[in-house]
Amino acid sequence: MTKILIRGAKVLGGEPQDVLIDGETVAAVGTGLDAGDATVIEAAGKILLPGLVDLHTHLREPGREDSETVLTGTRAAASGGYTAVFAMANTFPVADTAGVVEQVWRLGKESGYCDVQPIGAVTVGLEGKQLSELGAMHDSAAGVTVFSDDGKCVDDAVIMRRALEYVKAFGGVIAQHAQEPRLTEGAQMNEGVVSAELGLGGWPAVAEESIIARDVLLAEHVGSRVHICHLSTAGSVEIVRWAKSRGIDVTAEVTPHHLLLTDELVRSYNPVYKVNPPLRTERDVMALREALADGTIDIVATDHAPHPHEDKDCEWAAAAMGMVGLETALSVVQQTMVETGLLDWAGVAERMSFKPASIGGLAGHGRPIAVGEPANLTLLDSAYRGVVDPAGFASRSRNTPYEGRELPGRVTHTFLRGRATVVDGKLA
Amino acid sequence: MLHLSGGSPRTPGHLISAADLSRDDAVLILDTAEEMARVADRPIKKLPTLRGRTVVNLFFEDSTRTRISFEAAAKRLSADVINFSAKGSSVSKGESLKDTALTLEAMGADAVVIRHHASGAPYRLATSGWIDGVVVNAGDGTHEHPTQALLDAFTMRRRLIGPDAGLGQDLSGRRITIVGDVLHSRVARSNVHLLGTLGAEVTLVAPPTLVPVGVESWPCEVSYDLDQVLPKSDAVMMLRVQRERMNAAFFPTEREYARRYGLDGDRMARMPEHAVVMHPGPMNRGMEITAEVADSDRCTAVEQVANGVSIRMAVLYLLLGGSEPAVTNNATARTEENK
Numbered sequence A: 001m002t003k004i005l006i007r008g009a010k011v012l013g014g015e016p017q018d019v020l021i022d023g024e025t026v027a028a029v030g031t032g033l034d035a036g037d038a039t040v041i042e043a044a045g046k047i048l049l050p051g052l053v054d055l056h057t058h059l060r061e062p063g064r065e066d067s068e069t070v071l072t073g074t075r076a077a078a079s080g081g082y083t084a085v086f087a088m089a090n091t092f093p094v095a096d097t098a099g100v101v102e103q104v105w106r107l108g109k110e111s112g113y114c115d116v117q118p119i120g121a122v123t124v125g126l127e128g129k130q131l132s133e134l135g136a137m138h139d140s141a142a143g144v145t146v147f148s149d150d151g152k153c154v155d156d157a158v159i160m161r162r163a164l165e166y167v168k169a170f171g172g173v174i175a176q177h178a179q180e181p182r183l184t185e186g187a188q189m190n191e192g193v194v195s196a197e198l199g200l201g202g203w204p205a206v207a208e209e210s211i212i213a214r215d216v217l218l219a220e221h222v223g224s225r226v227h228i229c230h231l232s233t234a235g236s237v238e239i240v241r242w243a244k245s246r247g248i249d250v251t252a253e254v255t256p257h258h259l260l261l262t263d264e265l266v267r268s269y270n271p272v273y274k275v276n277p278p279l280r281t282e283r284d285v286m287a288l289r290e291a292l293a294d295g296t297i298d299i300v301a302t303d304h305a306p307h308p309h310e311d312k313d314c315e316w317a318a319a320a321m322g323m324v325g326l327e328t329a330l331s332v333v334q335q336t337m338v339e340t341g342l343l344d345w346a347g348v349a350e351r352m353s354f355k356p357a358s359i360g361g362l363a364g365h366g367r368p369i370a371v372g373e374p375a376n377l378t379l380l381d382s383a384y385r386g387v388v389d390p391a392g393f394a395s396r397s398r399n400t401p402y403e404g405r406e407l408p409g410r411v412t413h414t415f416l417r418g419r420a421t422v423v424d425g426k427l428a
Numbered sequence B: 001m002l003h004l005s006g007g008s009p010r011t012p013g014h015l016i017s018a019a020d021l022s023r024d025d026a027v028l029i030l031d032t033a034e035e036m037a038r039v040a041d042r043p044i045k046k047l048p049t050l051r052g053r054t055v056v057n058l059f060f061e062d063s064t065r066t067r068i069s070f071e072a073a074a075k076r077l078s079a080d081v082i083n084f085s086a087k088g089s090s091v092s093k094g095e096s097l098k099d100t101a102l103t104l105e106a107m108g109a110d111a112v113v114i115r116h117h118a119s120g121a122p123y124r125l126a127t128s129g130w131i132d133g134v135v136v137n138a139g140d141g142t143h144e145h146p147t148q149a150l151l152d153a154f155t156m157r158r159r160l161i162g163p164d165a166g167l168g169q170d171l172s173g174r175r176i177t178i179v180g181d182v183l184h185s186r187v188a189r190s191n192v193h194l195l196g197t198l199g200a201e202v203t204l205v206a207p208p209t210l211v212p213v214g215v216e217s218w219p220c221e222v223s224y225d226l227d228q229v230l231p232k233s234d235a236v237m238m239l240r241v242q243r244e245r246m247n248a249a250f251f252p253t254e255r256e257y258a259r260r261y262g263l264d265g266d267r268m269a270r271m272p273e274h275a276v277v278m279h280p281g282p283m284n285r286g287m288e289i290t291a292e293v294a295d296s297d298r299c300t301a302v303e304q305v306a307n308g309v310s311i312r313m314a315v316l317y318l319l320l321g322g323s324e325p326a327v328t329n330n331a332t333a334r335t336e337e338n339k
């Protein structure tokens, strides 16, 4: 088996240590380890993290292979330091049966760049009317535990209640895209000062907050757990904070773009900034950062949403919603959370690896960097500074809001069970 | 060739938003429109200024009034006019704004006058690099309709100050009330910005459901009580209210709307004697305005249409303009015409 010695990396941002990988596992952690016949990676000054886990990725396959495939999406994930991604169910066909989730899971195995854990749809065809075969998806080879109609909200309170209750039988979780549909008809951007000026249909914060409030109360009532996708407003933070203080089993995620960008950018009418939920205000951004720091928001998830050029190179209203994010997520977190002093690297590991893996019930990921653990690792050059150039993306799509922007940090190596998927910043 | 001194900072050389106009540029447009208005009084209503230039009216949304107004303006300046109605053609679904723009670019359009159902489409057209020509926003979604605001300001200046006395003047200290569906109105948005730039004090009056969230950042006051505002108004602009808003619960019934926010004879009597009533048209008589008010000589709706042509001539001239003066004397103009 191949042996690799990572020499002198700051493990979780702590003191420099050597980490020896032997085969698929970590064989030794310490200082002054003997390289022996191992390949040595000099990692002085770099940060070693557990392989990142994304609870919210759109891989588009099956159905929209022009935007992304499992292969291109997992290559993008590896480039961004991820070793596992959860693939959202809004594909064509929708991942609402054991057959489709197994197909996605198998494509992930074949890709070899990153483990792919399918998310199953809560309702048939994401239509919000009839529960999908949640149990069958859980029992399939894919072993689905996370269910979501993401892209759409499970807005019927009874369906949501039943879904929450039903998945208790096998420890599942419902991940809600919180968007009250009537309040967001024709919505194009955050409702507020900027939308009033631009004359774009408003997506009010209360449309997110009212669903979150309802769902945490439902979760409490039926004693189940709920996960809130891409929480985006200061008000949502307060509701989740209240729910947690009350002992409700709720977890929440925030995207990198909601940690950095505001609706002021929409003044450009450039659809690269069109995303759902929409970019909010500076006040929301600051509240999200604080909530991620204090643990009210549990994790960072990318909501990586690839779209082909023609779906963005048009007028705002006609453009698709979403941004790619796998390849820039860690850099944005470094800039918004680490360099602002809100979070240390151990905190980043918690929010981008340990916790997402545990919410999603994914064994073998989000594990400590310790002897005997699977060697899923990410090595980051945090001193790096560079301008984002989407031409270099591994994703099939280029719809990044960061083009031309300087972001810190660069993943130099990613290891999936001891095998390098990224070496010196390039896909292996 | 941009004649506007500052132009618009975000989209230089184009007219996308009334918010982008400086006070001096706005006054220059109004003054130029006065010159253009004189042409309409001549036997031959035509200037050679834009001979050989091509103006495309690109309409993704029906608006015969606005299209004809721009067409008349361009033709009076001797431009070649192409009307491109994208509504109902392949463009409405399959073909994108970008594809259409590339076609127009290939046809050598010097100016594209665009009306689009999507807010921001003209901005996108002007900034995306798809075309080189001048872009004039003829109404985009619920965003802006800058030439409408300019013609409204022009009408107010004529009525409240007078055509010649008004030259070089803005609307400082005038109190303008805009009544109705502000939420969905690009006319209201453009007017708030332009009238503010011209020194007027603007008050919006509407039921709270038809005022956008975020309006507090606008340079105007907001009131829900029309009767209180009328006695302090120099001009009252009534916006068109679409009856379908009722079905979307923006207000309970047409009757209730008319009762609280409609302008009838009694209400008009509460306005100062010199005050005018404006309407961008087409009017819903009996809804936002009664026939009595619409047909009174205080209502400027018909002049607004005529003024629209002068304003659009001024805008096209200033954005596309030749190096020659906009208006030469009668003899020259006639000679040009007889060539």
Ligand SMILES: [Zn+2]
Binding pocket: A150, A151, A152, A177, A229, A230, A276, A277
């Ligand atoms: Zn979503």
